[in-house]
Amino acid sequence: MNAAQRNRHAALLKATGFEDSPALTVQSTDGEIPHGRELSFAWLTGTVMTGLTSVLLMGAALYVSFQGQDTFSTAYEALQLARPDVEEQAPTDMSAKSSRIRPVAATRSDLEIIEASIRETVDGRDMIRNQPFMRIRATLATAATSLSDGIPDYDPVAILNATQPITAAADAIDINTDVYGAEVEGEVAVRLAEMPTTFVPPSAISDQSAAAFVRGLFESTTSIDGGAPTLAYAALGPTVRDLGIVGDGTTVSGVAENVTVVPKTTIASEAGLGRSERFLTLRDATTLDDILGKNGFTPNQTALVADALRNVLRSTDLAARTRFRILYGPLSRDATSLVPYRLSLYLPTEDGNYAHQATVALTDTGQYVLGIEPDFVEFPEEDTEEINVANLPSVYRSIWETGRKHDLDDATIERIIGMFAYDVDMTKKIAAGDSIEILETAPDAEGRTELLYVGLTLGTTIRQLYRFGTDDGVIDFYDPDGETGKRFLTRRPLEGGGTLRSRFGYRIHPIFKTRRLHTGVDLAARSGTPIYAAGDGVISYYKWQSGYGNKVEIQHVNGYETAYGHMSRYVDGLGVGSRVRQGQVIGYVGSTGQSTGPHLHFEIKINGNLVDPLSVKLPKDNVLAQQYEGKFQETIAQINDLMTRDPSPVNVAAVN
Numbered sequence: 001m002n003a004a005q006r007n008r009h010a011a012l013l014k015a016t017g018f019e020d021s022p023a024l025t026v027q028s029t030d031g032e033i034p035h036g037r038e039l040s041f042a043w044l045t046g047t048v049m050t051g052l053t054s055v056l057l058m059g060a061a062l063y064v065s066f067q068g069q070d071t072f073s074t075a076y077e078a079l080q081l082a083r084p085d086v087e088e089q090a091p092t093d094m095s096a097k098s099s100r101i102r103p104v105a106a107t108r109s110d111l112e113i114i115e116a117s118i119r120e121t122v123d124g125r126d127m128i129r130n131q132p133f134m135r136i137r138a139t140l141a142t143a144a145t146s147l148s149d150g151i152p153d154y155d156p157v158a159i160l161n162a163t164q165p166i167t168a169a170a171d172a173i174d175i176n177t178d179v180y181g182a183e184v185e186g187e188v189a190v191r192l193a194e195m196p197t198t199f200v201p202p203s204a205i206s207d208q209s210a211a212a213f214v215r216g217l218f219e220s221t222t223s224i225d226g227g228a229p230t231l232a233y234a235a236l237g238p239t240v241r242d243l244g245i246v247g248d249g250t251t252v253s254g255v256a257e258n259v260t261v262v263p264k265t266t267i268a269s270e271a272g273l274g275r276s277e278r279f280l281t282l283r284d285a286t287t288l289d290d291i292l293g294k295n296g297f298t299p300n301q302t303a304l305v306a307d308a309l310r311n312v313l314r315s316t317d318l319a320a321r322t323r324f325r326i327l328y329g330p331l332s333r334d335a336t337s338l339v340p341y342r343l344s345l346y347l348p349t350e351d352g353n354y355a356h357q358a359t360v361a362l363t364d365t366g367q368y369v370l371g372i373e374p375d376f377v378e379f380p381e382e383d384t385e386e387i388n389v390a391n392l393p394s395v396y397r398s399i400w401e402t403g404r405k406h407d408l409d410d411a412t413i414e415r416i417i418g419m420f421a422y423d424v425d426m427t428k429k430i431a432a433g434d435s436i437e438i439l440e441t442a443p444d445a446e447g448r449t450e451l452l453y454v455g456l457t458l459g460t461t462i463r464q465l466y467r468f469g470t471d472d473g474v475i476d477f478y479d480p481d482g483e484t485g486k487r488f489l490t491r492r493p494l495e496g497g498g499t500l501r502s503r504f505g506y507r508i509h510p511i512f513k514t515r516r517l518h519t520g521v522d523l524a525a526r527s528g529t530p531i532y533a534a535g536d537g538v539i540s541y542y543k544w545q546s547g548y549g550n551k552v553e554i555q556h557v558n559g560y561e562t563a564y565g566h567m568s569r570y571v572d573g574l575g576v577g578s579r580v581r582q583g584q585v586i587g588y589v590g591s592t593g594q595s596t597g598p599h600l601h602f603e604i605k606i607n608g609n610l611v612d613p614l615s616v617k618l619p620k621d622n623v624l625a626q627q628y629e630g631k632f633q634e635t636i637a638q639i640n641d642l643m644t645r646d647p648s649p650v651n652v653a654a655v656n
Contacts, residue, residue: 110135110136110138111406113132113135114642114646114647115132117129118130133439133440133452134439134440134442134449135642135643136436136438137437138402138435139433139435140399140401140436141401142391142392143328143338143392144336144337144338144398145296145337145339145340146297146298146301146337147296148393148404151400152414154396154426154427154496154497165475165622166474274330275327275328275329275341276328277327278295278325279324279379280295280325281321281323281379282318282320282322285317285318285319285320286317287316287317287318288316289302289306291318292305295340295405296339296340308360308369309360309370312357312370313357321348323345323354323379324343324344325344325379326343327340327341327342338391342371342374343360344359344373345358345359346379354379358370359373392432393430394426394428394430395424395434395458398430399413399417399436400413412451416436419454419486420454420463422486422487422491422618424463426497427500431459434457434458435456436454436457437453437454439452439453439454439642440452452466452467454477464479464480465477465478465484466480466635468632470628480636482623482628482632484623486622488535488536488560488618488619489556489562489582490532491534491613491614492523493533493564494525494530494532494589494600495529495530495532496525497523498525498529498589499523499525500523501522502518502522503521503612504610505518505612506518511596519610520601520603520610521601521602521612522600523600524597524599525598525599526598527568527588527598528568529588529598530587530589531567531589531600532584532586533562533580533584535554536557536579536581536582537556537557537562538577538580539552539574539575539577539578540561541576542574545565547593548565548566548594549567549590549591549592549593549595550587550592551563551564552564552586554586559606559608560604561608562603562604563601563602563605564601564602565601565603566590567587567592567600569587569588569590570586571585571586
């Protein structure tokens with residue numbers, strides 16, 4: 001560039017506002033905005049720190065979002081120390097947003113002791129004594145808490161083992177439900193003896209009255225001409241009313257001698273998880289640890305709550321009529337159970353009202369700290385729970401939750417689930433109001449109890465199973481028709497039951513994109529998951545089939561067939577003609593044939609016709625022999641009598 005060009009270029013720069021200036025300097029006045037060519041390290045540092053703070057805040061927000069947490073701070077409503085008074089919105093005020101009203105269901109959780117006079121034979125003598133029974137009546141848990149953490153995964157084979165008939169052992173608990181008609185105190189021995197021939201019951205009328213009655217009756221039935229007696233004139237003669245022993249004018253009254261009145265015993269009488277709130281009222285005195293443990297608090301959480309309440313509660317022994325208000329929620333969006341967010345305690349006052357005693361709430365660090373009373377609500381007369389549809393657990397988990405809440409041992413809970421698993425889809429969510437009833441013997445000296453009866457109500461369907469033993473010492477549970485709950489075919493024959501991906505019926509084929517009949521159900525599971533025989537039978541097909549991949553077909557009795565497709569491999573040692581038992585492994589889940597992922601395609605045929613494996617009515621595996629019908633009906637009537645009795649006024653316990 002020559003001199004002329006440099007001058008022209010400088011003139012253009014000057015015309016546009018550029019000019020030669022001194023170098024940048026850091027000699028700016030502290031605390032003031034730098035001007036011109038001045039630099040301020042304070043302002044530069046502030047700008048950099050602002051940028052870093054913004055980056056950290058945005059990163060924290062993203063982290064919380066990915067972890068599924070709502071906030072790092074303790075809930076304002078639970079822990080604020082002071083809050084301004086806000087005028088309450090009228091119910092009809094539409095100027096502000098309103099949340100959807102969640103359904104509220106009444107809950108019941110009663111553990112009762114009932115007593116009955118039981119008749120039994122001891123050393124050849126008939127004895128009558130009072131025997132206690134434990135009765136549980138409860139709505140199924142509508143939210144999964146820590147009570148059901150760690151339960152075994154749903155496994156049809158485990159259920160199969162849990163429903164095997166019981167063989168009475170030598171040291172088994174002696175179970176007797178032969179209810180005596182009258183109540184007795186202590187033990188009463190009953191001895192049968194012949195009535196002595198010299199015994200003469202007291203007469204109800206005199207000999208003269210009886211003679212006059214017979215004379216008048218004879219005369220009224222004899223014709224005038226002395227012929228044979230005729231009944232034509234019987235109505236004109238004397239009646240038993242003339243003897244003066246008629247009660248209500250229609251029946252003969254008298255004093256019953258040597259008669260005991262007993263009742264009939266031969267016929268039975270007629271989205272992700274959300275928040276929910278539970279309201280409880282103690283019916284009996286109990287401890288804080290006990291009530292928290294039965295309502296989803298872990299031992300560690302119980303200790304933290306007790307520590308937080310130490311300065312506001314005189315004692316952890318709680319009186320009857322104490323009220324609790326518990327708010328539950330998930331710790332994260334992918335949580336499978338709820339944890340207690342907030343607990344409020346209300347104690348009864350002398351004037352019959354209630355006073356707020358304390359509130360504790362969960363912080364983000366997992367601690368429980370004191371907070372202020374939540375917004376006032378009217379406590380319901382009955383225990384209730386706010387229902388969040390997304391929180392409703394499966395039938396399987398709800399029975400576990402309810403059973404552990406009432407201190408049932410795991411073996412008993414597994415048997416209860418197994419007894420209904422053939423009729424009920426255990427993976428289906430329960431509905432608000434579903435309930436369960438259980439009758440057990442009272443614990444013996446070793447703490448053992450025996451299950452006598454279970455009634456499960458799902459929707460409008462009531463299923464009842466009664467304990468009954470046959471002469472060969474085998475004990476099982478039967479419905480009122482004498483059939484066990486066990487079916488001879490299982491509906492989900494693979495470990496864990498699988499996840500239902502496609503039902504029976506017409507659908508758009510996932511590969512060919514055409515509408516076709518889906519001849520079975522698809523149960524998704526990890527590749528290699530064991531597949532079981534749905535029932536006893538003989539293998540009739542055991543090789544590759546186009547579309548189904550590795551396939552097995554089993555022929556069962558009475559025209560039933562089952563088929564299993566898309567298996568990754570077979571079990572060694574089996575083939576066409578092999579006899580298999582229910583629950584025996586026949587192969588493993590895979591994705592062979594026309595398949596979009598590892599799953600089991602399961603079919604059921606009845607007399608060659610395809611049916612829906614999940615809804616078809618299947619025959620029961622065991623039916624009570626006809627010879628036991630009368631005795632079984634007596635057992636049903638006796639157990640039903642125990643289920644309708646009033647509980648013992650002293651030993652009633654509420655599990656709230």
